[in-house]
Amino acid sequence: MKKNKLILLKNKQEHEQEDFESIQEIKDALSKIDDHYQVFTPDLQVFEHLVIAEQQRQKKKFVRELLSFILIALLIMSGLLTALLQVPIAFFIVQGVASISLPVYVYFQYKKRVMRT
Secondary structure, eight states: OOOOOOOOOOOHHHHHHHHHHHHHHHHHHHHHHHHHSOOOOOOHHHHHHHHHHHHHHHHHHHHHHHHHHHHHHHHHHHHHHHHHHHOHHHHHHHHHHHHHHHHHHHHHHHHHHHHHO
16 A cells, blocks of 8 residues: 655745745746747748748639639539430439439438437
């Protein structure tokens, strides 16, 4: 078994004095660190250039994603229009499968989320 260690509490003034001394030692150590190491603060223009570069990168990414979305949407719409005009039965089958699969997918995602929590 472990030995029980008793800690004798000192009066309140001694605790406050020790706290004050500890705080003073910490402040002294921190000021020594501040004096020893120089702090480099970058210029505001550096951050402005970083922000501008990030905005340009995001704008290019947005344009690229928007163009890919439009191209894929056009491909899907042209395929559906072709199916509707050339083979109407295939169009209705695709629409039926999509109409049934979406609620089934949402149901299984909901069920998976409920099972996790």
